[in-house]
Amino acid sequence: MFRFAAGRILQPLVEEASKKGGKIAKTIGDGAYDAKSNFRYLASKKIEAVIKVRKSSSSRAGGCIPRKLVAQEYLRDPEAWKRSHGYGQRWIAESAFSSLKRTFGEYVSTKTMQNMANEIMLKASLYKLFIGLTANP
Numbered sequence: 001m002f003r004f005a006a007g008r009i010l011q012p013l014v015e016e017a018s019k020k021g022g023k024i025a026k027t028i029g030d031g032a033y034d035a036k037s038n039f040r041y042l043a044s045k046k047i048e049a050v051i052k053v054r055k056s057s058s059s060r061a062g063g064c065i066p067r068k069l070v071a072q073e074y075l076r077d078p079e080a081w082k083r084s085h086g087y088g089q090r091w092i093a094e095s096a097f098s099s100l101k102r103t104f105g106e107y108v109s110t111k112t113m114q115n116m117a118n119e120i121m122l123k124a125s126l127y128k129l130f131i132g133l134t135a136n137p
Contacts, residue, residue, distance in 0.1 A: 007032060007033055007034070007035040007037070007038060010027070010029065010033050010035075010038045010041070010042075011037075011038070011041050014027060014041070014042070014045070014047065024045070024047050025047065025048060026047065026048040026050055026085075026086070027042055027047050027048070027049060027050065027051070028050040028051075028085075028086065028087060028089075028090070029049075029050070029051045029052070030051075030052055031051075031052050031053070031054055033051045034051055034052065034053050034054055034057070034067075036062070036063065036064035036067055038051065039051065039064055039066040039067035039070065040064060040066060040067075042066070043065075043066040048085075049066060049067075049070060050085040050086065050087050051070065052074065052087060053067070053070060053071045053074050053075070055075075055078075057071045057074075057075065058071065059071045059072045059075055099127070100123065100124065100127050103123075103127055103130070104123045104126075104127070108120065
């Protein structure tokens with residue numbers, strides 16, 4: 001059985017996003033991304049790590065100061081940590097993708113990666129146009 005290891009995929013995802021341009025200021029991840037290597041990597045890139053640590057986490061460094069700081073703040077008051085760092089806002093993106101998939105379906109019809117990207121961008125552009133048309137009655 002294939003198991004997706006989110007903790008190992010963070011660095012390649014950030015590297016790929018960095019290639020697309022713009023500066024990444026913050027990375028938000030759930031507990032699956034709670035790994036010292038992720039906190040160290042993000043700190044080395046000067047990216048704020050908004051990664052939910054496990055409730056059973058130790059607030060000691062254990063060799064990783066960036067994770068220690070997040071763990072201490074989170075364990076002190078999880079709800080305040082979520083509010084102050086914008087954690088829990090994933091529903092906004094999830095809602096947009098859900099609406100996009102309901103409008104256009106979950107699949108692409110093209111075969112090559114470049115054409116898939118073009119098709120998705122076209123669908124997203126059309127969806128944005130649709131939203132603009134319905135937002136201004």
